Amino acid sequence: MKVAIVLGTRPEVIKMSPIVRQLEEKGLDFFILHTGQHYSYNLDQVFFEQLRLPQPKYNLKVGSGTHAEETGKMMIGIERVLLEEKPDIVLVEGDTNTVLAGGLAAVKVGVPVGHVEAGLRSFDRSMPEEVNRVVADHISHLLFAPTEKARENLLKEGIGDEKVYVTGNTIVDAVHENLELAKEGGGNNALEGLCVADCEYFLVTVHRQENVDDLRRFKGILDGLNLVQKYFGLPVVYPIHPRSRRRMKEYGLDAGEIALIEPLDYLSFLLLESRAKLVFTDSGGVQEEACILKVPCVTLRDNTERPETIEVGANILAGTDPKNILEKAKLMINSGRMWPNPFGDGRAAERIVDIIGEWLPKKL
Numbered sequence: 001m002k003v004a005i006v007l008g009t010r011p012e013v014i015k016m017s018p019i020v021r022q023l024e025e026k027g028l029d030f031f032i033l034h035t036g037q038h039y040s041y042n043l044d045q046v047f048f049e050q051l052r053l054p055q056p057k058y059n060l061k062v063g064s065g066t067h068a069e070e071t072g073k074m075m076i077g078i079e080r081v082l083l084e085e086k087p088d089i090v091l092v093e094g095d096t097n098t099v100l101a102g103g104l105a106a107v108k109v110g111v112p113v114g115h116v117e118a119g120l121r122s123f124d125r126s127m128p129e130e131v132n133r134v135v136a137d138h139i140s141h142l143l144f145a146p147t148e149k150a151r152e153n154l155l156k157e158g159i160g161d162e163k164v165y166v167t168g169n170t171i172v173d174a175v176h177e178n179l180e181l182a183k184e185g186g187g188n189n190a191l192e193g194l195c196v197a198d199c200e201y202f203l204v205t206v207h208r209q210e211n212v213d214d215l216r217r218f219k220g221i222l223d224g225l226n227l228v229q230k231y232f233g234l235p236v237v238y239p240i241h242p243r244s245r246r247r248m249k250e251y252g253l254d255a256g257e258i259a260l261i262e263p264l265d266y267l268s269f270l271l272l273e274s275r276a277k278l279v280f281t282d283s284g285g286v287q288e289e290a291c292i293l294k295v296p297c298v299t300l301r302d303n304t305e306r307p308e309t310i311e312v313g314a315n316i317l318a319g320t321d322p323k324n325i326l327e328k329a330k331l332m333i334n335s336g337r338m339w340p341n342p343f344g345d346g347r348a349a350e351r352i353v354d355i356i357g358e359w360l361p362k363k364l
């Protein structure tokens with residue numbers, strides 16, 4: 001069997017890495033097709049180097065643009081590669097424009113699609129990620145749902161039970177594979193000068209379109225984080241995504257007492273995250289990781305497609321109102337940190353590769 005892994009952004013590289021490792025260990029034929037949606041060194045190459053992933057065989061270098069520009073350019077490039085390579089299956093992961101383009105291009109040329117992290121729903125179609133998820137799920141042949149709840153979402157939308165496999169989320173595999181390395185100091189020295197081991201601090205990541213492309217919401221978040229800094233008297237560290245950095249400049253927003261730093265390599269980020277007093281985020285992957293690492297999370301959104309984190313008591317929704325952000329931080333800071341991890345046992349990648357191996361011969 002020949003597997004095409006289509007990826008293009010930071011979270012996809014991280015969450016696909018355990019699958020790549022499994023394919024390598026089992027000696028299976030695969031190649032990586034990178035769309036180039038992310039291209040800055042610290043959003044892209046650093047993860048290939050640190051996670052010791054093979055370089056992509058193809059990089060379409062589509063870069064940034066409007067949704068249609070990104071998706072359209074990707075589809076044209078992906079189609080060309082698929083027609084030439086003729087893989088037996090295309091794997092996509094998550095909810096980015098790369099996932100939408102990879103899934104659509106594949107299904108149109110008759111290549112089956114496996115969607116890793118299928119069935120997540122925020123039920124908010126104003127978010128580009130939700131549209132991408134729904135489309136990807138409905139065109140996929142194999143749906144790897146991380147949790148039972150994700151599976152139920154798919155069944156409610158009429159997707160056949162026989163296509164859906166509950167595997168756990170590969171982010172657990174990635175955390176298990178990398179946390180010890182992070183603790184042993186395997187990061188890129190990016191944390192020098194930050195009080196990671198010797199003081200208490202808060203960690204922030206905010207980059208989602210619905211937050212940072214909206215002046216009122218982005219300002220609310222920054223004001224809320226400054227209230228948190230003042231109230232608790234602890235540093236707030238924000239490795240800032242380039243999208244957010246650009247918007248701050250455009251809007252003339254001031255970070256106040258928040259310490260802005262460059263986006264971090266994976267091991268440095270994991271270490272910073274695992275030792276944080278609280279995490280504030282709008283990221284999907286960071287909500288999951290905080291839950292797995294037993295660090296309480298305040299989600300700076302009005303909804304989440306990761307409700308499992310809230311149900312186990314690891315996460316709370318705060319929206320973007322400054323006072324509410326502070327109130328939710330006060331609520332979460334003394335959490336018992338005893339919750340179970342709802343995202344699986346760290347063997348999701350192994351399951352996914354085994355399922356593909358069993359499914360493909362039946363289909364061919």
Ligand code: UD1
Binds near residue numbers: 041044070098128
């Ligand atoms: C994308 C995903 C989002 C995901 C995030 C992961 C979509 C619709 N959004 O958002 O779901 O959470 O990736 O981080 O697919 N930029 C750079 N360097 C890069 C990449 C982007 O400077 O390597 C800047 C550019 O100014 C660009 C902006 O970030 O215009 C947005 O990039 P884009 O890939 O469109 O979306 P993300 O915000 O990264």
Ligand code: UDP
Binds near residue numbers: 264266
């Ligand atoms: N991450 C990282 N460095 C950073 C910020 C995040 O390595 O400076 C990792 C984080 O550990 C998680 C992933 O990026 O695994 C989440 O990706 P992101 O927040 O960009 O996207 P989302 O999950 O929201 O789609």
